[in-house]
Amino acid sequence: MGKESINKLKNKIENRYILSIIAAKRARHIKSYMNAQKYMRKTEYPKPLIETDSTNPLTIAFEEIADGKISYKKPEEKE
Numbered sequence: 001m002g003k004e005s006i007n008k009l010k011n012k013i014e015n016r017y018i019l020s021i022i023a024a025k026r027a028r029h030i031k032s033y034m035n036a037q038k039y040m041r042k043t044e045y046p047k048p049l050i051e052t053d054s055t056n057p058l059t060i061a062f063e064e065i066a067d068g069k070i071s072y073k074k075p076e077e078k079e
Helices: 003-012 016-038 057-066
Strands: none
Touching (some): 003 016, 016 057
């Protein structure tokens, strides 16, 4: 991903640490889906939400976030 894409991601999610956590978690889901497909097993994770030529789960996760397919909800702060 180029710098333009990173900036686009920063606009979607304000904190780069949150962005990295979300992308890593989604990448693990995509990897599990790919492994299940490879070995013809069932999985609870959905297939990639976008059409892409990439086979790298992390790249796919970043592309999903950039396209607005993945979002997150902030946990409520404790007082």
